[in-house]
Amino acid sequence: MIKLVNMLVRDDDYTHEEFVERWRGSHADLARELPGLVKYATSVPTDPERSEYDGIVELYFEDMAALKAAFDSEVGQRVNADASSFADVERGPTLYVEETVHLDRS
Helix, strand or coil, rough: EEEEEEECEEECCCCHHHHHHHHHHHHHHCCCCCCCCCCEEECCCCHHHCCCCEEEEEEEEEECHHHHHCCCCHHHHHHHHHHHCEEECCCCEEEEECCCCCCCCC
């Protein structure tokens, strides 16, 4: 399993609350359509004034080929264009990781 992790910074035209509403609303509706997407999670800081980032997104795919295909697709291009309209996508780091779960009591 491959996980794409982005630390997001909102565009200067958005408040933190407006950013979260857009990100978890219409953008999430679009992102859920990514082909090959296995799991999609968002995290928002509990104290955004003290956080360097406005949110963290985690997108899970079976492998790097599936991730690449997802973002090469028409939906993937729309997801990236939409994200760029409310987030400064160049300001936060992006990680591609293989997750190892050592404990899951959920």
